[in-house]
Amino acid sequence: MNLEHLQDRFGIAGRLGFAQEQHGLTRVDLKHASGACAEVYLHGAHVAGWRTSRGLEMLFLSRASCFRDGMPIRGGIPVIFPQFGDGPLPKHGLARTRAWQVERTALDADGAVTITLQLEDDAQTRALWPHRFRLQLQVALAETLTIEFTVTNTGPDPFLFQTSLHTYFQVGDIALTGLRGLRGTEFNDFLCPGPALAETREAVAFDCETDRLYINAPDRVVLEDRLNKRAIAIAKSGMDDVVVWNPWIEKSGRLEDFGADEYRRMVCVETGNMRAPAVLAPGGHWVGRTTFTCEKG
């Protein structure tokens, strides 16, 4: 569907519009009555930007990011399915690099601006992963940002899957950043494989490469950005785990779509089911949700 048809069918005057980004990808601009706004690409159903009603950009987007078919956007909220991390499929699965379709848009009774994007299996996905599925991602912009991710097994066989909202947050300085709420939670350290350990700190701090999966994590954690004097509450439901990632210096140098110094101004706090793959029976649904709230700043 071309831009004009998308605008005619799904546009909402002053609240939701479609644009062609300079690399040819279709972007959806959402604007809430409070002044909060967000940008979502149909490519990967990728939320690439979110600004609060006070105009504060909350998500990190690399200046070196690609914006082209077949490549994930570096930053924002990559949608991960059916595989988290490395494995038989391309890393982090196949959802984040495919063109999603607009299913519906709405202005909710409470004034939230919503768009629901959909991805279904096709010959290309089935060649990679031989299962039938339907994904829906609903982005709801109010003074908060809520992402609802639904997986439906539309085939005759059960399948195993993992999911993640791989969210990149922008911070003033990683050295003045902490993630509260994980004390006592067991985690796997991807950088130091071994038995799960319990987090002992009130706030996870960052002074080196960090890549940890917190198992059955609390449903609310708070990212503190002390330099910007702000905090972001991350509240999940239907999602078991939290992954915390900062590439630090050496890994940053190995990422082609990431600036060498950008590790200082970002951290990923990811929500989903990233640990053991879950089984979804034929006709089954999985729904996970995460709401982001800027509490100060």
Ligand code: TA6
């Ligand atoms: O979520 C953490 C992680 O798995 C890290 O190991 C790092 O590789 C990151 O994802 C980014 O992966 P990507 O494939 O987007 O470069």
